[in-house]
Structures are given as C-alpha cells and as structure tokens.
Amino acid sequence: MHHRLAQGCVVPLGRDCLTCETRPHSICAALPEGDLLDLQALSTSVHFATREMLMVQGQPAGSVYTITCGCARLYTLLPDGRRQIVGFALPGDFIGLSLAQTAGFSADAIGPVVACAFPRAGFSQFVDARPALLRRLHEQASHELSLAQEQLMLLGRRNAQERIVCFLLGLQQRFARIGRASVTVPLPMGRQDIADCLGLTIETVSRTLTRLSRERMILLVPDGVRLLNAERLAAIAAG
Amino acid sequence: MHHRLAQGCVVPLGRDCLTCETRPHSICAALPEGDLLDLQALSTSVHFATREMLMVQGQPAGSVYTITCGCARLYTLLPDGRRQIVGFALPGDFIGLSLAQTAGFSADAIGPVVACAFPRAGFSQFVDARPALLRRLHEQASHELSLAQEQLMLLGRRNAQERIVCFLLGLQQRFARIGRASVTVPLPMGRQDIADCLGLTIETVSRTLTRLSRERMILLVPDGVRLLNAERLAAIAAG
DNA sequence: CGAAGAATTGAGTCCTATCAAATGCCGTGG
DNA sequence: CCACGGCATTTGATAGGACTCAATTCTTCG
Numbered sequence: 242m243h244h245r246l247a248q249g250c251v252v253p254l255g256r257d258c259l260t261c262e263t264r265p266h267s268i269c270a271a272l273p274e275g276d277l278l279d280l281q282a283l284s285t286s287v288h289f290a291t292r293e294m295l296m297v298q299g300q301p302a303g304s305v306y307t308i309t310c311g312c313a314r315l316y317t318l319l320p321d322g323r324r325q326i327v328g329f330a331l332p333g334d335f336i337g338l339s340l341a342q343t344a345g346f347s348a349d350a351i352g353p354v355v356a357c358a359f360p361r362a363g364f365s366q367f368v369d370a371r372p373a374l375l376r377r378l379h380e381q382a383s384h385e386l387s388l389a390q391e392q393l394m395l396l397g398r399r400n401a402q403e404r405i406v407c408f409l410l411g412l413q414q415r416f417a418r419i420g421r422a423s424v425t426v427p428l429p430m431g432r433q434d435i436a437d438c439l440g441l442t443i444e445t446v447s448r449t450l451t452r453l454s455r456e457r458m459i460l461l462v463p464d465g466v467r468l469l470n471a472e473r474l475a476a477i478a479a480g
Numbered sequence: 481m482h483h484r485l486a487q488g489c490v491v492p493l494g495r496d497c498l499t500c501e502t503r504p505h506s507i508c509a510a511l512p513e514g515d516l517l518d519l520q521a522l523s524t525s526v527h528f529a530t531r532e533m534l535m536v537q538g539q540p541a542g543s544v545y546t547i548t549c550g551c552a553r554l555y556t557l558l559p560d561g562r563r564q565i566v567g568f569a570l571p572g573d574f575i576g577l578s579l580a581q582t583a584g585f586s587a588d589a590i591g592p593v594v595a596c597a598f599p600r601a602g603f604s605q606f607v608d609a610r611p612a613l614l615r616r617l618h619e620q621a622s623h624e625l626s627l628a629q630e631q632l633m634l635l636g637r638r639n640a641q642e643r644i645v646c647f648l649l650g651l652q653q654r655f656a657r658i659g660r661a662s663v664t665v666p667l668p669m670g671r672q673d674i675a676d677c678l679g680l681t682i683e684t685v686s687r688t689l690t691r692l693s694r695e696r697m698i699l700l701v702p703d704g705v706r707l708l709n710a711e712r713l714a715a716i717a718a719g
Numbered sequence: 720c721g722a723a724g725a726a727t728t729g730a731g732t733c734c735t736a737t738c739a740a741a742t743g744c745c746g747t748g749g
Numbered sequence: 750c751c752a753c754g755g756c757a758t759t760t761g762a763t764a765g766g767a768c769t770c771a772a773t774t775c776t777t778c779g
Contacts, residue, residue: 317629317630317632317633319633319637319718319719320718320719321719323633323637323638323719324637325629325632325633325636325637327629327632327633338622338625339619339622339623339625339626340618340622341622345625345626345629346629369611369615372608372611372614375611375614375615375618376608376614378618379579379614379617379618379621380578380580382618382621382622382625383577383578383579383580383621384578385625386577386578386584386621386624386625386628387578387584389625389628389629389631389632390556390564390566390584390585390628391556392628392632393556393564393566393628393631393632393635394556394558394562394564394566396632396635396636396679397564397635397676397677397678397679398558398562398563398564398679399562437636438636439636440635440636440637479558479559480558480559480560480562
C-alpha cells in the first residue's frame, strides 16, 4: 500500500467555467452566471497521476472536487485489508458532497485524472450563501443515497451474474448521461476494482464475463465491453 | 403481499413541538422556536398499525415523516420477491429525506408506530425558505449516505458472523443516541427482517445468533439481545 | 388448551472463494 | 525487431460458507 499523498499538480491553464463542457452535468449547472464566476475564483484545476490519492478515509478533506476527466475510485478499507469500492467517479461527478471535515472514504485516480478543486471550507461558505446550490447538493446526495440503496440490494440479494450485468448496464447509463451513449461500455477500471465494487473475487468476475461472452450477450473488447443482447441483459438485471 | 394502503390514523391530541421529546434527535432541532411553530402547523400526528405502509416504492410520496414511536422498516423489492431492507427507522429518524416526489423505497410499520407527518409539497416549500433546515437535511442525508457505504462494506466483504455483530453494535449505538443506552439491545424486528437487512437467510441469522450465544458473547432475551462480551464483539466488528 | 406463526435445528447442496497455474498484454532494452 | 520481465487476466481444481429443504421446538394469543 503506497499512497502518493501528493495533492495533484495545479494546472490553471485556460479554464473557463462558462465554456466548461462538464458544467451541464455537474453541480455548477445550478448556478447563475454571476455566481459561476465567483465559484471559478475559488477553484483550481488539478491533475492526478494514476494511483494518486484525492482523499484519504478519516483524514481532513482539504478540498472537494468535480471530476473533469478520467475516473476515480472511492473505497473504504477494513483494517485487515478487505476493500469495498463504494463508487466510481466519472466526469461531472462531485466528490465531497457531504461537506464534512473528515472524509468518509478514500479516493484515488484509476488513470490520469483532471479535476476542478475547491477548498472545502471556502466552498462550504459559498454554498451557505446560495441555497439553490445547497438544494442541488442535497438532490445530488439524495440521488447517491438512492443509488447506494440499489447497490445494497445488489450486494445483499443478487448473484454474481446479476451483479455483473447490473454493473455494466449502470455504467452504460452513466456514460450516456454525460453524452457518451454507446453499446460499447468503457471499463476504465481493472477486474479487481470491479470485484471490490460488486463484492466478488477477481476470478468470479472474470469467469462471469467470459460466460456472458460465450453466450453472446457481451463482447469483451480492450478496456471495455460491447453489449450485444440488450434485451437479455435487461431481463437479467430486472431480476 | 397485502398492503394495507391506509394512511394511518390522525391523532392530533396534545402534540406540542416545543415539548416534543424526540425533537433534540430529529431534524426539528435545527429550527428556532418561531419556525418550529410554523412547522407544527404543517404537521399531523399519525398512528400506523403493524404492517401498515408509510410509503410505497415508486409511488408518489404524499407525506414525509419523523418517527416518534415504534420502528419502521425501509426496503426495496425485486420483481421476483427478493427483499433488501435498506434501513430501520427509529424514533427521531426522518423518512423522506430526498424530498423527491416518488419514493425510492417502501416503508412499513414493524409494530405500532407513531409519526409526525408533513405533507411533502408543503414541507418542501417550508424547507426552501429556511436554508438552515435544508442544511440540516443535507447533513442528515450525507450521514445516511455514509451509513449506506458502511453497509456496502458489510454486505460486500463481511461474513455472516461479522454482519450480525455489526448489526447488533450498530443498533446499540443508535438506541444510545436517542437516550436508551444499554447493554441489552431491543430487537423490534423479526429474524427475517434481520436476514433481509444483512443479505442472509433467516436460518443463518438464527444459527449465528445461537453460536454467539453458546460462546457467551451475547445472551438472547425476548425481543432483544444482551451484549455480554463487548470487547470480543468489537474485535469482530473491527475486522 | 390448541392453532398459527416465529424461531431453531438438521442434513445435504450449490455458488462462490481459494489456491494454483497458464496465458495474454505491453513497455523496455538488448 | 524481438526477447524478456512484470503485471493483469483467464482458466482449472478443490474447498467451504451460506443456502435450501425439511422437521422440530418455542411463542403467542384467541
């Protein structure tokens, strides 16, 4: 376990909230133009290298982030090393919704990540002065809560095949919502990450994917999956 | 599956937010006295009989609730009948944090329940005019989110014994926070409910409880458990 | 007291984990 | 260019924990 505890490298080049491509998918969509510029003044653009930590469970969170590019994994660890990935953050996703001082989970970069960073304290104050943004944060948190509850059903009551299929369809939907709709779903994370997200082992993930592949429901492609039989997949996910 | 779809029976007797015993543990604690009275004007006290539904997954939620007395179970169902309990609501707990029009889960009363009901629309407006309350709701939602993430770890990475022990210790803590601290933890829910919360079967729950009992870590009492060996239990829960 | 539901206990099976090995992938350097 | 090393992934064989099915015991309550 080797944290690179760096804070990423600040890259303040040509950022402009007004023309930001991820804005419509982010919490910033809740802000009028004027406030947007105020928020921009608070923000810095940061790059994270692969495996670099965005935040560490239990430690004070200096910043909150909106992911701009790449994919981060959010996870919790047990003292004995067991890991549960509680989510993957894609472009547009906000990390640090709770605004709590100490982070409830760890987060690191799966590959190179670019994010919009806000100092937590300053952002919190900013929010307090803008109920509309707070409302948006709350809606976002509520949405995450409902996703987490779906995940509880997945982990508590679904078998390996269902978990994998739900995972793939869920990812597809998320990519669709940020304008990357496709039958080919990118899998920026490794098999072990998928396993730790779905409460399985890497072997079971691999076997299940190859079985789905043999049965012509999916096609495994480099760093992704093509969904071949949407109907059957949806039927499996429905339960 | 027989919903009693009734809305509970309204009992407007002698309610008074100012002297409300659950107020310090509820979201109402965020309100100054004046607002509290305004909120009281919105609220009605309702009783729910055992098994009566507070809300139904996917249906418009007419009201949001603060539980005053008793225990409700929140759950989601799969079309084939598999059930996952996503939480138990104890006195002071708020149901409907998301303020969304349609409920993300179903909720029903485990035993007789008394709740403070607010019409959803009116409550939502009320909140919009009071950022401090919104902030409280958001903190509450963030807290629930972090609990849900702990539960993900529990369901994804812990074995049956650990799940049971975490469940018992978690319940104990919750009772403690509402002024009912004790080594004897009430279990208002049945074994099947515990199973559906922990992603186990009723048989596994029963067997695990009796094993813990045989090993003198707990003592099974009617409608509850006495925690005998807090140290060993904590060690198991820590992982 | 007796019936109905809840909980416990028992026996056997299955799904997923575990342990182990082989294969594939990719960047590096000879 | 190709061989090599390291890592990720796949595949195989076996074991184990929780599930399933079934029966018994315990509670509750009319």
